[in-house]
Amino acid sequence: MFDRIFKPGADRALLALLLLAGLLMLYRLDGTAHKGRYDDVDRALVARTMVESGDWVVPRLGIHPLFTKPPLMYWITAGLGKITGRRDELPGDLTSVLSMLIVLACTWWIARSMFGKPVALRAGLILSTMYFFVDMSRHTLMDTVLTATMMICAGALFQLVADGQRSRSVWWVAAGVAFAAVIMTKGPVGLPVLALIAVPLLWGQRGIRLRWWQGVGLLLLMLALILPWFILVLHRMPEAADVWRAELFGRMGENELTGTWPTHPAWFYIPQLVGTMPWLPFLIPALGFAWSRRKQRTWLVLLSWFVGGFLFLSLVSSSKRTFYLLPLYPAMAIMIAAAWPTWFAPGTVVKRGIRIASALVVGMVPVGGLIFLGLPLRYPGVPRGPFWVAGILAVAIGVWGVRSWRRSRGEAVIPPVVIGVACLFLAWFGHLVPRENDYISGRPFLSEAARMLGPHKVIMVELRVPLTLFYLGSPPYLNEPRDLVRTRLAEDPLSKVVAKPEIAAQLDFLTPVMIRTLKSPWGETRQMGLYQLQDPVDRD
Template identity: 30%
Template sequence: MSTAAPARGTASWWKGHAAFLLMVGMWLAWTAGLRPLTAPDEGRYAGVARAMLQSGDWLVPRLDGLPFFHKPPLFYWLAAAAMQVFGVHEWAARVPSVLGAWLAAASLYTFLRRHADLRLARWATLALCTSPFFFVGAQFANLDMLVAGCITATVACAADALRCLEEDRPWRSALALAFAAAALGLLAKGLIGLVLPGGVIVLWALLARRARVALRMAVWWPGWLLLIAIAGPWFVAMQLRYAEFFDYFVITQHFRRFADSGFNNEHPLWFYGPVLLGLCLPWTLWLLLWWRKPGPAPTRGTSGLPLLMLVWMGVVVVFFSLPRSKLVGYVLPALPPLAALVALGMARVLGASPRRGRVLGATGIAAALMCVGAVGLAAHLGTPPDSRLRLPAGQSVQPGDRVVMLDRYYYELPFYWQLHGPVVVAADWRPAVAQASDNWRKELADAGDFEPAAKSAWLQSIDAQPARICGPGRTWVIGPSNAQLVAPWVLGMQLVTFDAEIAVWRHDGRAGEAVDCLAGHATPGALPAWQGAS
């Protein structure tokens, strides 16, 4: 009898936590497939994952058939696996971000439940998952939320291990999980998966006078062995295959991007302050009440939590504020500690107030409605014209057809048109032009440098296209609706469809056709799109 009761209690205990976390996962995932891919990020990362699935090469990420080493492969592995199971659509492309968000929420919940109390853990998780910033980030197909989940798990497990070691309780399992999560962070987005959580734990340990305990954790060799075993093989394989990999991935994509100012999205130093406060409403309003007279504190162990959460949030915000180039999603790893601070503020203000449930419910409902509204706003503002472009009924790109993208790479079209392989991107590929701006042209040119033969096959000049289009086989050309200004030969092709920004032409070549078949005439209906529209 004495042993059966704890077993039943343990089962019920696990069921309660599992049910809560299952509801969290369902909430984060339920609207993930309701909007088109956003350009350029979602189209880029979903396209690389789809190409990985299509080609069967799960080792080298490829953008238009060229090695794409801006980031490591974990997102692509997860997205490609989801597409293989669920099919190629938006929801599957966003599965890695949903998983990253759930990992962040589950890690925060578990840490606070262990080192504070259940009420605080649930409040913080509710605030995190119903913050519009976090909710939309969980349904955005890029690497930011995935690495945020890995960073959150690393910090939570490492902090748990440090406290357990200090209190002479079992700590090795938690620390092993921290090293494993850091390894996944390395595979998700590179060095920040290790550097950021390491900086958080080191600074927190120094401020809390726990440096000796942190040092003991840092030199725990089984953890480093586990990290190398998980993350090392892919990096070693890429370096062995491409001699330039280390210089490009580590030096250029990490240190030069961090230090240089020649990249997009430059913002002032204070950029992330308004981002965090504004995009996490209404929960951040509780931070304004932080200094009110505190109510009853949570039942146990919260004395060191505010310092950990402030250090955690501060390290992330300061780190990403230093470079001039700033994207909103970079600061997602700061949201879990922000949510914990919100929950601590609510506990101080509400205490045991009889209105606590009503206030929490009203705030949660308002936040949930804002999350849904934010998804709709993201769909309205972020839908590129190429994701809306569809071929007329009865027409589709068949295997063996040649596809040319004219003076631009349309990231979403291979995904939505289910293209069967890389496309030719016809543009000006002179180095001075290709390296002039941090855009699609530079991405493809850099990727092509790893495989020159593939580069010459897929990155070609505009002037070379007419001779390649004429002859046996069908060619599709996708370009701006005024493409005749840079490629007058499109007027010799059949205009298939167009809108205000994009047009599609087709040419059904024949054997024996002259190489100048597009010169000097235009097929019916092949007026420039803006003239046809009028």
């Protein structure tokens, strides 16, 4: 069915993919608060500080220099902030949306060069409806930019192999510039996965080698893109070298520099693969299919990319976070898409495991629809209208999917799954997540409190500083334990205090200015309060 979509010289399906993904990523994104998880608010705050301070060389989190990562992601977010004139979440979120659209386009590009256009379309549809892929595209994340730069570099290498000597210099330069962007996004942490792609892809490909002087020129170009920022920072703040050394060696194992990184067991990433839903049931069969064809270069590259990358992140890197898997998601989508024609080849008997996997995938749509219909009845905070509409559509589309599965032995499940999942995602990310994020971040309270602040410092008492600071508008602040609040107020009696009411109740010298109750869609409640010193004396 995919072959009929394409006509010679027309890649309209790529545009359709980008429009679908753009809808899922952008729907009601403007105004969705940061959670304060995944470092989203930290990255947004650093970029906003760049714009407001005019210092685009040294990233700062509040008033403190932040040398842990190079500045490319901050520069892009700050640039979007300048263009849009916005100080809220939008510039950072747009950075991730644009990055993930680039990842999707590069996945199409790589899959087409490896297996052709039908597989490229299938891989794009699978990737754009993986839950974690869409979820991360709606967060201000450095790893979305990292994944985009890595995919551009990988795409250039794949095209280099496909074109051979015809456009050798162009694609080497493109790969080199993208490689420099990888370094300028997050340092060398992306290089192991890139090496796992490049080595099996380029090994033995003699026709694409550069002459020595071309190689030297490419190296100088990359150094010219990478070194200036590091030299400028070291010139202004030599202590940055210690931070970079800790960042580099702290990722690779235990030593005296790794004390601040949380560690997780080697199996940490295995349950994180649930983020590939609804396509997870096809992952194990796709890995088995790839292993059976490991002597073919294309499949060897995919195995090295996903399995090698997964093992490296699990066994070598001491720092483990869910979104570190993002560069592996395109490999999973391409493997499933490329195995599909063989699984469901005309005239063959579909294996029982594949039939079960396809039944599980298509069955998730009506089951999800039924869950969406019931959630507003169980939790009054869940928006009824969007969830009921999405639930009804998903059930109807799921019935269509089940009928297609029965008629076609399972291979026609992609269209109903994609459409049904899109309906569910629009309700979830567009209507539920904003309410949940308001509760987690405290944005409604903090935005109201920001309008009551004067020129004096704000004292934050045992709160998450980046999140509180971002939504208060970055005023002068102190972050103090409760024992020091009286001392700080003695220094400036007109300072305001932001604290939870249960903490403020222990400080009998405070009087409330405002207390608000925040409610989550799941029925949970919490309170936040703005306080001042009782009967403060104006010393100005």
